[in-house]
């Protein structure tokens with residue numbers, strides 16, 4: 624697979640799904656008090672950040688487009704999440720939200736790679752040195768569409784269900800228990816010389 628060579632000034636990023644990946648999945652979560660960060664997420668993200676990765680959240684929030692809650696509600700949830708993780712010194716470069724319902728035109732709704740391409744342009748990021756972590760097929764696909772080094776599937780949220788029901792199409796993904804383990808995997812494998820084209824399960 625051909626990927627553009629990263630220039631020396633370009634750093635990698637880790638793109639993070641929100642619900643079911645960073646925080647507990649809750650049906651159309653819309654209130655700050657519903658935010659429950661998974662154990663170990665703060666220190667794990669801080670380690671990625673200290674290793675030079677820029678951190679982004681990329682979240683589909685169709686509840687806005689469906690009229691269940693507003694973008695202001697989404698912002699309030701994100702302020703809570705940012706405050707919770709700031710305790711561990713974590714800072715997100717940017718939080719991308721696609722508020723449209725699935726039947727509405729959307730610029731960035733996953734699996735569109737649009738927000739990852741935007742981040743690459745705005746923040747000088749090499750997507751070939753970047754990763755995406757999520758609990759749904761659309762997260763993995765978003766990463767592949769953008770040309771990241773690897774897409775990682777966590778077993779939290781909907782991840783275990785996807786692992787159980789999906790077939791061979793998951794073979795390109797790294798399948799791993801949770802966000803902290805995903806961070807460890809990236810720290811252990813980033814910088815390995817060649818892009819890897821086959822996936823695997825990590826138990």
Ligand SMILES: [Mg+2]
Pocket residue numbers: 640641642643644757758759780
């Ligand atoms: Mg999710």
